[in-house]
Amino acid sequence: MNDTVAAIATPVGEGGIHIIRISGPEAVPIASTLFQSQGGTRVADLEVQKVCYGNLIDPASGQAVDEVLLIRFRAPYSYTGEDVVEIHGHGGAYVSSKILKLVLDQGARLAEAGEFTRRAFTNGRLDLSQAEAVADVIHAASDKALTSALAHLKGELSKKLNALYDALVQVLAQLEAAIDFPEEGLEFQQKQKLDQNIQSTNIEIKKLVDSYRQGRIYREGLRVALVGKPNVGKSSLLNALLQEDRAIVTPHPGTTRDTLEERVRIQDIHITIVDTAGLRHQPDEIEEHGIERTRHALAQSDLALVIFDGSHALDTNDAMLIKEVADKKKLVLLNKSDQPTVIDPNTLLKQVKAAEALSLSATQGEGLEALRDSLYQSALEGKTSGESLVITRERHRQALAQAQEALGRVSHSLQEDRSEDLIAVDLNIALEHLGGILGKTFVDDLLDQIFVDFCIGK
Numbered sequence: 001m002n003d004t005v006a007a008i009a010t011p012v013g014e015g016g017i018h019i020i021r022i023s024g025p026e027a028v029p030i031a032s033t034l035f036q037s038q039g040g041t042r043v044a045d046l047e048v049q050k051v052c053y054g055n056l057i058d059p060a061s062g063q064a065v066d067e068v069l070l071i072r073f074r075a076p077y078s079y080t081g082e083d084v085v086e087i088h089g090h091g092g093a094y095v096s097s098k099i100l101k102l103v104l105d106q107g108a109r110l111a112e113a114g115e116f117t118r119r120a121f122t123n124g125r126l127d128l129s130q131a132e133a134v135a136d137v138i139h140a141a142s143d144k145a146l147t148s149a150l151a152h153l154k155g156e157l158s159k160k161l162n163a164l165y166d167a168l169v170q171v172l173a174q175l176e177a178a179i180d181f182p183e184e185g186l187e188f189q190q191k192q193k194l195d196q197n198i199q200s201t202n203i204e205i206k207k208l209v210d211s212y213r214q215g216r217i218y219r220e221g222l223r224v225a226l227v228g229k230p231n232v233g234k235s236s237l238l239n240a241l242l243q244e245d246r247a248i249v250t251p252h253p254g255t256t257r258d259t260l261e262e263r264v265r266i267q268d269i270h271i272t273i274v275d276t277a278g279l280r281h282q283p284d285e286i287e288e289h290g291i292e293r294t295r296h297a298l299a300q301s302d303l304a305l306v307i308f309d310g311s312h313a314l315d316t317n318d319a320m321l322i323k324e325v326a327d328k329k330k331l332v333l334l335n336k337s338d339q340p341t342v343i344d345p346n347t348l349l350k351q352v353k354a355a356e357a358l359s360l361s362a363t364q365g366e367g368l369e370a371l372r373d374s375l376y377q378s379a380l381e382g383k384t385s386g387e388s389l390v391i392t393r394e395r396h397r398q399a400l401a402q403a404q405e406a407l408g409r410v411s412h413s414l415q416e417d418r419s420e421d422l423i424a425v426d427l428n429i430a431l432e433h434l435g436g437i438l439g440k441t442f443v444d445d446l447l448d449q450i451f452v453d454f455c456i457g458k
């Protein structure tokens, strides 16, 4: 990672400005051959972190290519921790790629996706969980997603994990002392004390593991599947929630053949709604494929919106639906409330085994606000205040769960008075998993996986 990389850091296309970022030991020399400041100051002599106005020159022709602003950062006080130069030019696709080409001609290499952030990690500017939070800030689609990503970026998760890590290191140190000086092995009381430390650390780890459901919903949104037999108004409800004519609606049962996914925001959470093909007995061949996808969407969802047509008596297709959603977390909806209702909600709830049914009209808009409220409540599971730290990534959940398991074994071995060697093995496993989240212990493959999600120039 000793070479110098460059990329256009702003999105492709036309805009107000474009930013070309150069990072590495040659950043300043490269910029010097291309930039002429208005006052004649050389790039190497520019004050750091100050904006400087000038021209970007093509050295071959001596002609100006663009009027630009240039900012210089000196290692280690930059995003990557290396010397960095940013060139802010006019936001044209052609002019920005021309400037980038000139920079590359001077010896910089085109940066890979996420390479600036990866360098920041390698140079110790960010730990791995913070680097992941950079991507989460960029992809955040709701206030909750943004708030939790920013908390991680600021190091709140890192701080917590480091504290847990350090507590375990202290226990390990005592075990190792006992291994090195067996004649002074640990006494019963010392072991009890260590076990207490392990258990209280493990309680904290469990809290983090348990926060994942909530954290994932903050980061990725709540996934909701609209399911019901044909013609009950699933697609109409999707359109009503989106306030847009997104899905085809007709009076013919079997209109929707494929799943259709859209996002809406409810307050500070985003919700992914999946409209599905109606479930029914004896479908035709196309519908059969559609129904397979409905089942898949149902399995992938956090919550099923189970829709019935309240203006018609239940039939065998509704019975089939009730079976399909038996094990799902669900919300029951009685649609077409603008028509005379023939289904008794209480009887239905007993059959579906759900606590509450909402009556609504997808076409008239009645009951939609109550549905939005219910969706919001399900997303937060009733928790609207007293926010604490949550984890938002499956990678973190897995590592924490494995640490938790290993610590369970440590605790058990301490109680059973097993040998210190054996206990230390499990404790090291727990440390490795915790350290893996922060990038204390990491493998290149993991880094490749994490940074591939980034855009070029970040």
Ligand SMILES: Nc1nc2c(ncn2[C@@H]2O[C@H](COP(=O)(O)OP(=O)(O)OP(=O)(O)O)[C@@H](O)[C@H]2O)c(=O)[nH]1
Residues within 6 Å of the ligand: 228, 229, 230, 231, 232, 233, 234, 235, 236, 237, 248, 249, 250, 251, 252, 253, 254, 255, 256, 257, 276, 277, 278, 279, 335, 336, 337, 338, 339, 360, 361, 362, 363, 364
């Ligand atoms: N009166 C009334 N009609 C509705 C309501 N919601 C939907 N409909 C009508 O019911 C019919 C079917 O609506 P869709 O939204 O296509 O139903 P669907 O569940 O998506 O049907 P499939 O895609 O075939 O499974 C259409 O004629 C809608 O206009 C409602 O709240 N009230």
Ligand SMILES: [Mg+2]
Residues within 6 Å of the ligand: 234, 235, 236, 247, 248, 255, 256, 275, 276
């Ligand atoms: Mg439909």
